Amino acid sequence: MHKKQIVSPFPERRKRGCLACGAEDIKPGRRYCSKQCRQKLIWALSLSKGLLQTLNARYAAFSFTEHFVALDVMPTWSIRISRFVYKRKSGYSPANTLKELILEAGNEWYNKRSRRISRSFASQSILEENIEYSINPDSIKPNTNMIPKLSADQKKGLKHLNIHLNTLIFGDYVREIKKAYRRMAKVYHPDKGGDGDMFKEINRAHELMLQWIEDPKFRSNNGLPGCWSYNGYTNRWSPPLWQ
Ligand SMILES: [Zn+2]
Known part of the structure; x- marks a missing residue:
């Protein structure tokens, strides 16, 4: 994973524009550039749930820039955040790139498992390799007001x-x-x-x-400004809050 190429906090969290791909030319009052675009990201986010449950995620956040996507994970047993980053290939949407990120992280996990490492230790070891100390743990906890x-x-x-x-x-x-x-x-x-x-x-x-x-x-006012947020208790993703 290209995790060291990114400075934290994840730069230029998006303001307006399509919540799924970042396209800026969307109709006023709309949150997505198209229904298909929204569907594609929702699909990739659902795909991530298997990985997030394997990693015992309490909270997670998904954000993207023009060049990268990032999946931040806070497991139930830690207050540290692990960040999985993947570079966007040209022509690849955040949804496509998230899918690649999930498959790669999944492969890493299976590789560890095939070396006779227990499930929980494989999860712990992947998370530890990707810990990003500079991220404030509160930044991925959704507002629980x-x-x-x-x-x-x-x-x-x-x-x-x-x-x-x-x-x-x-x-x-x-x-x-x-x-x-x-x-x-x-x-x-x-x-x-x-x-x-x-x-x-x-x-x-x-x-x-x-x-x-x-x-x-x-x-409950679930959601984070500028990025998608996942709650492990409900196993649900919430769209970013408007800023
Ligand atoms: Zn879009």
Whole structure:
């Protein structure tokens, strides 16, 4: 592997452009240059799952530049990152190159196994040969912030009650929602000269938030800026986050 030819962190992590091949001339609002291009990379990423499971990956990240692709792996038993790099041949897409990288790493693993080395030792030895000390281990851990999942009406409800979304993430949200309701109801209560319609809205908003409290749903904000990320627990790849 051509691992020493690359400086870390992996240069020029891509901003806009096709998430699968990097092509810059894509239609506004689109994330891929074509359906086929996306499919090809998704296929190569699925192919990588066999290797990642063999290596006991907890997290992995896939990124590419004009000249290289890189697969960073953090195994469950270490906080070090091993980087597998492969040079892109001319005319080879990141997806094609990733496939070559996977086959080569797989071959290395089988070669070790054929020398009567145990499965886990073969995996450990491949990872150790490719450790890249200069990469910050946090850089491939996806953001695990839990984002509240709200309906459009519930989002409006939050606004009417003047509650920030962060309150639902970090705060004692049951208490905060009650507090916000009492505060806003006081302001808009018709008996105290408030706006009757607004008072109804506040009550409706409160009901909607009580619904959410009964069964609070969150979605995890999986993904890394600029590169594809893999989570070993779910065995799934997530596309890069928009920057
Ligand atoms: Zn593309």
